[in-house]
Amino acid sequence: KTDPLVLFMPSGKRGRFPVGTPILDAARSLGVYVESVCGGRGICGRCQVEVQEGQFAKHGITSSNGHISEFGPKETRYADKRELKEGRRLSCSATVQGDLVIDVPQDVAVNAQVVRKDSDERVIERNAAIQMCYVEVEEPDMHKPLGDLDRLMAALATDWGFTELDVDFHILPQVQAILRKGEWKVTAAIHRDEERERPRMIALYPGLKNEAYGIACDIGSTTIAMHLSSLLSGRTVASAGTSNPQIRFGEDLMSRVSYVMMNPDGRAAMTKAVRDALNGLTERVCSQGGVSREDVLEAVFVGNPIMHHLFLGIDPTELGGAPFALAVSGAVRAAAHDLGLSMNRGTRVYVLPCIAGHVGADAAGATLTEGPHRQDEMMLLVDIGTNAEIVLGNWIRTVAASSPTGPAFEGAEISCGQRAAAGAIERVRIDPVTLEPRFRVIGIEPWSDEPGFAEAAATIGVTGICGSGIIEVIAEMFLAGIISEDGVVDGSLAARSPRIVQSGRTYSYLLRDGEQKIMVTQGDVRAIQLAKAALYAGVKLLMDKQGIDHVDRIGLAGAFGTFIDPKYAMVLGLIPDCDLDKVKAVGNAAGTGARMCLLNRGHRREIEETVRKIEKIETALESKFQEHFVNAMAMPNKADAFPKLAE
Numbered sequence: 001k002t003d004p005l006v007l008f009m010p011s012g013k014r015g016r017f018p019v020g021t022p023i024l025d026a027a028r029s030l031g032v033y034v035e036s037v038c039g040g041r042g043i044c045g046r047c048q049v050e051v052q053e054g055q056f057a058k059h060g061i062t063s064s065n066g067h068i069s070e071f072g073p074k075e076t077r078y079a080d081k082r083e084l085k086e087g088r089r090l091s092c093s094a095t096v097q098g099d100l101v102i103d104v105p106q107d108v109a110v111n112a113q114v115v116r117k118d119s120d121e122r123v124i125e126r127n128a129a130i131q132m133c134y135v136e137v138e139e140p141d142m143h144k145p146l147g148d149l150d151r152l153m154a155a156l157a158t159d160w161g162f163t164e165l166d167v168d169f170h171i172l173p174q175v176q177a178i179l180r181k182g183e184w185k186v187t188a189a190i191h192r193d194e195e196r197e198r199p200r201m202i203a204l205y206p207g208l209k210n211e212a213y214g215i216a217c218d219i220g221s222t223t224i225a226m227h228l229s230s231l232l233s234g235r236t237v238a239s240a241g242t243s244n245p246q247i248r249f250g251e252d253l254m255s256r257v258s259y260v261m262m263n264p265d266g267r268a269a270m271t272k273a274v275r276d277a278l279n280g281l282t283e284r285v286c287s288q289g290g291v292s293r294e295d296v297l298e299a300v301f302v303g304n305p306i307m308h309h310l311f312l313g314i315d316p317t318e319l320g321g322a323p324f325a326l327a328v329s330g331a332v333r334a335a336a337h338d339l340g341l342s343m344n345r346g347t348r349v350y351v352l353p354c355i356a357g358h359v360g361a362d363a364a365g366a367t368l369t370e371g372p373h374r375q376d377e378m379m380l381l382v383d384i385g386t387n388a389e390i391v392l393g394n395w396i397r398t399v400a401a402s403s404p405t406g407p408a409f410e411g412a413e414i415s416c417g418q419r420a421a422a423g424a425i426e427r428v429r430i431d432p433v434t435l436e437p438r439f440r441v442i443g444i445e446p447w448s449d450e451p452g453f454a455e456a457a458a459t460i461g462v463t464g465i466c467g468s469g470i471i472e473v474i475a476e477m478f479l480a481g482i483i484s485e486d487g488v489v490d491g492s493l494a495a496r497s498p499r500i501v502q503s504g505r506t507y508s509y510l511l512r513d514g515e516q517k518i519m520v521t522q523g524d525v526r527a528i529q530l531a532k533a534a535l536y537a538g539v540k541l542l543m544d545k546q547g548i549d550h551v552d553r554i555g556l557a558g559a560f561g562t563f564i565d566p567k568y569a570m571v572l573g574l575i576p577d578c579d580l581d582k583v584k585a586v587g588n589a590a591g592t593g594a595r596m597c598l599l600n601r602g603h604r605r606e607i608e609e610t611v612r613k614i615e616k617i618e619t620a621l622e623s624k625f626q627e628h629f630v631n632a633m634a635m636p637n638k639a640d641a642f643p644k645l646a647e
């Protein structure tokens, strides 16, 4: 007679096991990740699973609750004391009795006060680098002169198989006190990032420590966003953001690099500023989540190359000019303490690899999240900032480049440009006959021609145009015939509409009249043309490298990508022709990539390997760049057609 078949969902891993095998052991032997803190003593509740009942014809299994052992003493005790949800079993206690289909829930929470913040957040399969290991240590004995730490290590070897284990030195002076406080029961936090690496004890707690946390953080040049997640359940417990305090040293990246070049203490000052901000944010997410900073045991960071360098305390000057050499391009592993981060003394830091001198760890994070390297379809991933970071590829080949778009898309260099904040025009429509505009302002619900707008505008004020508004107004001006294909504002229309206003030798479009006039000038149109031509030329170079003339799917990352309307981006020729419903804002994909690496160390291998394989294209060295750039100055483009736009 053959042994029962056990199938684990959602991984689909399966194997045959003798009757009486604990489900946890079966999972482990198949490499299915099931959490366990107490090592099968039935006290942590982390190992919960569910039996799926029914016929699973595809797999040739009939699974039922009768095929698993009855509640044993461990489970009964646990269910009495804590709560064991209907249908849940402790896999360390329940054993195989017949064919089984076992569901491993991704969100086993044993801590009721932990709330889930983000309802639609993606479920990330867990395989954290931190393992919480509860052990009961032998008490000291005059006849066996083994030290406290040595007996602890022996217990970790017997119960958890850690025969080789390094110990962070900061634990040593505390070992005696912790063991006695826990009455010889303690939980060790073991860190192991890579299988080939020796595991290391980085923290020690008295008693059963049934929780550990990590932070994932995207250091943007404008804003820093941080998430606090439980490493054991995968849940996001709290999120917060703040503006990057380095802004006072320079608005954009290049001005921060110049600050470092001009000021002997510039690098140190900016490193301190960002680290202080990170400590403040950590404090905030921890207090929001009701978590002690001491319980944050891992921290993962992404950022563009300059943010990356400044955070690590590296001089970014080399990134200011050719050949744009990174100090380090691979992933960085460090101790949080060495980076001046106030968390647990043993907290480990992981920084995603950078792709190239201008394509940073943030682009790597976005790549990991969107996974062009996992798809058949040719995907274009664009993160638009002062530099556009561009990744194009599929599972066969992925190429990347950056393009110097300048800050125009962020509203800088635009006469009435401003940051996306209350009072900024973000949506624009222009009547092609009357040339009259209607628009929408951040912070004001109704459109400008709807009731209630005037009152709201009087309190909030209409102060300028943000990046997405600029794209829309120029695209609408083009669609209404106010600007030509070459981007020239048609002065002859001034006779027809008071909206076309002469300013010197060129003409402007008056978007909002009144005390504070909001104009779109010829210079503004030029600035956007230059920026979009740079972006498109970069994209086009990568398409040349791939030998393709259209892309299957486009992901627009970052804040700009979230707010810009794909249709208008295509009208202007910012992005190549593509099915409009295949153009998606992917939000903070970089931050999600950081969270993936936090919760699953397998993703670290994946992105490190992917980044190694990505072919880096230096736009400045490509002779075709100039030609693509010139063609892309026109709207939407002089050489390339946009058939999907016409559909």
Ligand code: FES
Binding pocket: 035, 036, 037, 038, 039, 040, 041, 042, 043, 044, 045, 046, 047, 090, 091, 092, 093
């Ligand atoms: Fe702790 Fe099962 S492993 S309760």
